[in-house]
Amino acid sequence: MLPFDYGRANTVDGALAAMGDKTKHPPTSAPSQFIAGGTNMSDYMRLGVNRPSRLIDINPIEDRRLRAIEIGDPEIRLGALVRMSEVEDHPEVNRRCPMLTESLKLAASRQIRNMASLGGNLLQRTRCEYFREISWPCNKRNPGSGCSAIDGFNRQHAVLGVSDACIATYHGDFAQALIALDASVDIIGRDGIRRIRLADLHRPPGDRPDLETVLGPDELIAAIVVDVPAWAARSRYLKIRDRQSYAFALASTAVALDLDGNEVRDVRIGLGGVATVPWRATAAEDVLRGRPLTEESAGKAADAAFAGARPRQHNGFKVELGKQTLVRGLIELREMRL
Template sequence: MRPFVYERATSPEDAVRAARGKVTANLPPVQAPGQFIAGGTNMTDYMKLDVMRPEILVDVNGIDRNRYGRIEEFDGGIRFGHLVRMAEAEEHPAVKAKYPVIAQSLQLAASQQIRNMATLGGNVLQRTRCDYFREATWACNKREPGSGCSAMDGINRRHALLGTSDQCIASYPGDFAQALIALDALVETQGPKGNRKIRFADLHVEPGNTPNVETVLEPGELITFITVPSGAWTRRSMYLKIRDRQSYEFAVTSTAVALDLDGDTVRDVRIALGGVATRPWRSREAEDALKGKPLTPETASAAADAAFAGAKPRKYNAFKIPLGKETVIRALLETKNMEA
């Protein structure tokens, strides 16, 4: 691990100032010399692997937890401070009762030890990456733009089918983010240019020609709150995760579903796909295939086909298409049978 400076911020303003102070060029946040750290469950790994080389780490755990470590219900939704731990959110009574897809997406992530430490703000910003990114001897456009992508013709079983480019096919690994994009969440940030609100659906970007750019955030911009609006679909919701083993493993495929039904007819539906895309992925095509129709095995299958119509498989990950479709179908039919 390379030498670095450690600072502990006591306010969002302090954190932004400390992280932004080292920026001397127009860099994406992941390559900026100043980086935020909270749970530290990813950052320290990358530093040990020498794939991230921050000059300064700004610890945000000293920021007021009475404000930024709280979960607050309000008329129309629920609001999470960025310092709320994953384990706190998954066990919160209102989250479990009214937003089960959120609780399940957190319960199925990582290990209990990690969830006890990791914050919600840090979790949604975990890097889109693969084994070639983590091993510095392999070419990786995300780590070193222009060096090439070893995964294209390498072992790409875990890689993305949706939102890929000829520069990068790494899949976004998070679970919580799939629930957030399905439920139209909003993030609030504080940065060098002040405060702003960003639709969660707009926070992450596809790799395109710049896979080293993963979000629309600026260097030194800190997520402060995540807000999820309530709706007729939030109680009847679930997260289904298919993985190689039952604990501490990324999704091979996953689906976040939220349903509003009139009898068997779909009034509204939200569908997000995990493990198969380069960013948190909401499938509007699958939703459109279901709205206004009865939810049956046949219509669920049509929605699953629509979800993967644009998939671009590589040599070793084509199996994710039929598996992903079955994941969507199962999630839809199991959610239909939930008590709302």
């Protein structure tokens, strides 16, 4: 790990001011970065992938906007400094929308969930082996150097949202449940608070995979805001992986289902383990609305979800696995007793 300066911020304004203080690091060095749980950042700092000149610890901030879990109707507001385990353990969140808490429980070990913040979880970086190993060319780490995964061993890599510059998978779980519910994030910067859709937070790789989000260098996520419909009580997060615990998804799905008998009135679908960014399967939703939920209609929805897939040599199995994961999630929800 390379040397770095460390500072603590007690207020949001203090954190933003510290981030913008150009005297704290030379212009040729990597920029300052915020740190909360640090479960992802510290890992990549040890690997030499992330090389901030200064870390600004925002854990001392007691601002309610970043700390509170607020349950409204239909809005649930989750502060960015709330720990994953706090939401996981919240009975009302689980009652209103089980897939939110399930996506957190299945994300990592309990020890990590006790440390990791919700905001940091959304901003976690890929686990692409070629990104993590600095001896390999990687456009996400070093723009213009090439993507070693495209012609390398790419079993873990994405089949949706890929580009000729990057096929790295977004490995988060929580974001799939949030994007299915069309959640928003409140972002604090020097000019105040702005709200954007979660779907607009992460940038697809395109030709600049190093630009991962729309956050400015002196902005931080304050909260996650979700309008949870009453029917989201019929929801779940299904995660398929190589082993039952502490593994990233090969394919996952976050599904919330509104049924009138056997007919789909509404449905929300997020897909994980298969895309470069959190992925909303709107085409699959359109196939299902207004139709009976059967094995056949679920299969057609799955086909629509993966119609644009671009598999490589070793990850082609993810297309069929992703389809079967979605079908299973839908059918199991159909049988769910509330």
